[in-house]
Amino acid sequence: MKIKLLLFSILFTNQIIAQSYQKIHDKSILVDSHNDILMKAADNGLVFDTDLKGKANSDLARLKQGGLDVQLFSVYCHGDALEPFAYANREMDILDAVVARNPDKIVKVANYAGLLKAVKQHKIAAMFGVEGGHMIEDDLNKLDAIYKRGARYLTLTHNISPSWATSAADETVNVNLPHKGLTDFGRKVVQRMNQLGMLIDVSHAGDQTFWDVIKLATKPIIASHSSVYNLAPHRRNLKDDQIKALAKNKGVIQVNFHPGFIDSSFDAKETAFLEKYKAEIDSLQKSGMHEYYAMDYLYQKYEAEANAMRPPLSMLIEYIINLVGVDYVGLGSDFDGISLTPQQLDDVTSYPVITKALVGKGYSKKEISKILGGNFLRVLKANEEKQPVSNVQTN
Numbered sequence: 432m433k434i435k436l437l438l439f440s441i442l443f444t445n446q447i448i449a450q451s452y453q454k455i456h457d458k459s460i461l462v463d464s465h466n467d468i469l470m471k472a473a474d475n476g477l478v479f480d481t482d483l484k485g486k487a488n489s490d491l492a493r494l495k496q497g498g499l500d501v502q503l504f505s506v507y508c509h510g511d512a513l514e515p516f517a518y519a520n521r522e523m524d525i526l527d528a529v530v531a532r533n534p535d536k537i538v539k540v541a542n543y544a545g546l547l548k549a550v551k552q553h554k555i556a557a558m559f560g561v562e563g564g565h566m567i568e569d570d571l572n573k574l575d576a577i578y579k580r581g582a583r584y585l586t587l588t589h590n591i592s593p594s595w596a597t598s599a600a601d602e603t604v605n606v607n608l609p610h611k612g613l614t615d616f617g618r619k620v621v622q623r624m625n626q627l628g629m630l631i632d633v634s635h636a637g638d639q640t641f642w643d644v645i646k647l648a649t650k651p652i653i654a655s656h657s658s659v660y661n662l663a664p665h666r667r668n669l670k671d672d673q674i675k676a677l678a679k680n681k682g683v684i685q686v687n688f689h690p691g692f693i694d695s696s697f698d699a700k701e702t703a704f705l706e707k708y709k710a711e712i713d714s715l716q717k718s719g720m721h722e723y724y725a726m727d728y729l730y731q732k733y734e735a736e737a738n739a740m741r742p743p744l745s746m747l748i749e750y751i752i753n754l755v756g757v758d759y760v761g762l763g764s765d766f767d768g769i770s771l772t773p774q775q776l777d778d779v780t781s782y783p784v785i786t787k788a789l790v791g792k793g794y795s796k797k798e799i800s801k802i803l804g805g806n807f808l809r810v811l812k813a814n815e816e817k818q819p820v821s822n823v824q825t826n
């Protein structure tokens with residue numbers, strides 16, 4: 432009898448969670464600040480408003496299915512591309528065409544007010560996030576131009592550094608850097624972004640660049656897709672003092688789902704996998720496939736092995752909350768920019784799994800809504816304000 436009662440109460444509790452998490456998920460404004468589908472579409476000729484199951488983590492119908500309300504579409508151009516600004520514009524053309532074909536489903540928005548209007552109309556609100564300062568080609572006019580086209584954040588560096596800011600990759604590997612952090616021109620870029628109300632993104636930035644930005648920025652900044660160094664010591668994850676400084680700046684850390692940024696044992700597993708299939712990867716690359724897509728291909732081909740490497744749904748959100756509170760964390764999945772995802776987060780239809788986990792952990796409706804998008808929206812709105820917030824002193 433006692434066992435029966437226990438079972439009943441477990442079932443009952445599960446049912447309550449099932450009902451309430453879906454309701455909370457639907458009522459919250461769900462924001463993902465980093466999705467690389469435009470890069471994949473540009474590289475492989477994928478059409479975003481068709482069914483891309485098996486080819487990509489995202490397509491328009493599945494974004495809707497996952498309950499997504501706001502998407503920052505990453506505009507990414509490989510560091511060695513010859514005309515990065517033109518390349519960025521071609522990627523933006525792809526989204527503009529999707530929006531033109533689907534005015535009832537997705538709309539480009541310029542600001543917070545436009546975003547709320549789109550959400551009320553049950554349309555996906557779309558903005559760009561340009562991933563890599565090299566795409567403005569050392570020209571403030573080009574920064575203004577991408578802003579005009581709908582870019583609402585610029586990731587100052589990707590793994591390669593523009594001439595005016597150093598990346599995490601360069602700061603940790605390249606010992607012969609001519610400078611570290613922001614140059615004078617880099618400071619002008621940051622100041623212009625603050626003026627425009629464009630979010631400064633420090634994902635991929637080196638420590639020195641990060642601290643230079645924190646000192647200079649007059650508005651809250653973001654890490655559009657970064658995770659926690661203390662959980663997985665990757666050079667481009669955020670250390671505790673950086674997370675604290677971001678919170679002090681009233682910014683937000685949008686957590687990245689990449690297994691290597693979440694699980695400290697993942698890199699060794701991936702290296703072993705790459706060793707095992709080296710010959711196959713080499714031959715795919717010889718046939719012209721980019722290394723990144725060769726990985727995608729092999730993970731799909733050897734699905735069981737790949738699945739065994741996927742970390743469980745991580746507690747990285749909770750780590751940040753425990754460190755600085757619930758107001759400075761959100762989601763920057765990196766879907767379609769990563770070859771593997773954590774367990775249960777198969778594609779963009781999986782967002783409700785996160786809400787369910789947060790409900791299960793006992794977070795309130797209000798707290799969950801902040802994590803799912805409210806925190807990011809607060810930062811977006813603060814950047815639009817004409818009067819800059821006071822500068823943050825870090826020491």
Ligand SMILES: [Zn+2]
Binds near residue numbers: 635768
């Ligand atoms: Zn990235």
